[in-house]
Amino acid sequence: MTSQQKAYLYGLSAVLAWSTVATAFKISLTHLSPAQLVLYASAFSLLSLLSILAVQGRLASLLPAxxxxxxxxxxxxxxxPFCYYLILFQAYDLLPAQEAQALNYTWALTMTLLAIPILKQKLRQQDAIAALVCYAGVLVIATRGQPFAMEFSNLGGVGYALASTILWAGYWLFNTKDEREPVLGLTLNFLFALPLALLWCAMHGELTAVSWxxxxxxxxxxxxxxxxxxxLWLSAMKLTDSTARIANLIFLSPMVSLFLIYLLLGEQVLPSTLFGLALILGGLLLQKIPVKRKAPALS
Known part of the structure; x- marks a missing residue:
C-alpha cells in the first residue's frame, strides 16, 4: 500500500470508530453517571495509551516528559479530558443522542471564532456567514424544528453541548503551542485527569459499585x-500528502452516527435533526471553500 492509501485506511478507521461514540455514550450513561463515565473511561484510555507507548518502546520517555x-x-x-468530557456527558445525559452529536459538530466553527481573540486572527466575511448558517442549524435542532417559537427541547442540555465545543476548540487552539510529542502529551493529560475525576466522584458521593x-x-x-x-487519526495525518483530503473524511461521520443511533438506540431521527445537521455541515463546508484573491492591478 502507498502512504496515501494507508492514510485513507487509518483515517476511515478513525471516522468509523468516532461514528459509534454517540451511541456508546448514551448506552454507557444508562449504567453510569456522567462523572463515573469520565472516571472509568479515563482509566481505560490511560491504559490504552500506555499500551501504545509500550508497543512503540517509548515508555521510558514518559517520566522525563x-x-x-x-x-x-x-x-x-x-x-x-476532565472538564470537556464531564460537560459533554452531561449534554448526552439530558439530550437525545442525535441532538447532542449534531450540536457537537459546531466545535470546528467555534475554534475559528475563538482563534480571533486567542491567535489574533481576522474574521473573514466567509467565516461570519458560515457562523450564521451553523448556528441557524443549532437553533433548528435545539427547538426541534420550531426556531421562531424559541421553545427549547432541553435548554440545559443544549447549553452543555455548546459549552463543550468551547472547551474542545480552546484545547486545540492552545495545543498549537504544545511542545510535547502528541501521544506522550495525551498520555500525560490523562495521567493528571484521572485523579481529578476520582476526586470529583469522591466529593459527590459517586464512588459506588457499578454494573459490568x-x-x-x-x-x-x-x-x-x-x-x-x-x-489512528494522527497516523493518517502524518502519512497523507493532502491534509484536506483526510480532514474531509470527518463529514462521513454524522450520517453513519445517526444510522447507528436509529439502529441501536431506537431513536426516531427527527426531520429537524437532519435539516439542522445539514445547515451545520453546510456552514462548515462553506468555511472550507478557498477564497480567490484579487490579482494586483497593473500599473
Whole structure:
C-alpha cells in the first residue's frame, strides 16, 4: 500500500470508530453517571495509551516528559479530558443522542471564532456567514424544528453541548503551542485527569459499585474514542500528502452516527435533526471553500 492509501485506511478507521461514540455514550450513561463515565473511561484510555507507548518502546520517555511538562499537562488534562468530557456527558445525559452529536459538530466553527481573540486572527466575511448558517442549524435542532417559537427541547442540555465545543476548540487552539510529542502529551493529560475525576466522584458521593455493563461501556469509550482512535487519526495525518483530503473524511461521520443511533438506540431521527445537521455541515463546508484573491492591478 502507498502512504496515501494507508492514510485513507487509518483515517476511515478513525471516522468509523468516532461514528459509534454517540451511541456508546448514551448506552454507557444508562449504567453510569456522567462523572463515573469520565472516571472509568479515563482509566481505560490511560491504559490504552500506555499500551501504545509500550508497543512503540517509548515508555521510558514518559517520566522525563512528566518532569519537564507537568504544569502544562495538569492544565491541559484539566481541560481535556476532565472538564470537556464531564460537560459533554452531561449534554448526552439530558439530550437525545442525535441532538447532542449534531450540536457537537459546531466545535470546528467555534475554534475559528475563538482563534480571533486567542491567535489574533481576522474574521473573514466567509467565516461570519458560515457562523450564521451553523448556528441557524443549532437553533433548528435545539427547538426541534420550531426556531421562531424559541421553545427549547432541553435548554440545559443544549447549553452543555455548546459549552463543550468551547472547551474542545480552546484545547486545540492552545495545543498549537504544545511542545510535547502528541501521544506522550495525551498520555500525560490523562495521567493528571484521572485523579481529578476520582476526586470529583469522591466529593459527590459517586464512588459506588457499578454494573459490568457500565464498566464495559466505559472501556469502549475510553480505549476507542479517547485513546486508540486518536493515534489512528494522527497516523493518517502524518502519512497523507493532502491534509484536506483526510480532514474531509470527518463529514462521513454524522450520517453513519445517526444510522447507528436509529439502529441501536431506537431513536426516531427527527426531520429537524437532519435539516439542522445539514445547515451545520453546510456552514462548515462553506468555511472550507478557498477564497480567490484579487490579482494586483497593473500599473
Amino acid at each position: 512528566l518532569r519537564q511538562h507537568w504544569q502544562r499537562s495538569l492544565l491541559l488534562g484539566a481541560v481535556n 455493563q457500565g464498566v464495559a461501556g466505559a472501556a469502549y469509550v475510553g480505549a476507542l474514542e479517547m485513546g486508540f482512535t486518536f493515534v
